[in-house]
Amino acid sequence: MAIKANIKKDDRVEVISGKNRGKVGRVKKLVADKKRLRVIVENVNLITRHTKPGPNSPGGKLEKEAPLDISNVALLCPKCHERTRVAHTFVPVVGSGKPRKVRVCKKCSEQIDEK
Ligand SMILES: [Zn+2]
Incomplete structure (x- = not known):
């Protein structure tokens, strides 16, 4: 069964619970799990990955957005x-x-x- 969402890519949303509460950003992507729908919000819920130097990369810290559960964000009316x-x-x-x-x-x- 498809999960219905009232939030779409490029919407502006506000995080309404969790440690990122109050942050606002643009939806970069919807991520559909088996049962849950999650969203990746631009510059919100950043996680840092430490990468080792390799032949193709100098290594170091890489920041990227971790998905948030869609129930933790609210749509902001444009x-x-x-x-x-x-x-x-x-x-x-x-x-x-x-x-x-x-x-x-x-x-x-x-x-x-x-x-
Ligand atoms: Zn409105």
């Missing part, structure tokens, strides 16, 4: 900049018979997804 939950609505698509499903901010009712 319109009202509030932490929000999303509703869905359908908008008609010109030239197509099918309406398109878009996300809507529950706080300001603005459409989150671009047309």
Whole structure:
């Protein structure tokens, strides 16, 4: 069964629990595990890897983002900049018979997804 997520790549999110609480960043990637969905947020939850010098690298410290559980982040509305939950609505698509499903901010009712 596919896991439903109301957060997508390039969304701005705020971390709402854990040691990174309060940090804000852009979603770089969604990582789907067996049961869980996690997100990699730009410059949040950095872990340091120490690498040994080798033929192709000078070695040293390498920082990279570790994934966060999706339940630990909240979407930030690009319109009202509030932490929000999303509703869905359908908008008609010109030239197509099918309406398109878009996300809507529950706080300001603005459409989150671009047309
Ligand atoms: Zn909003």
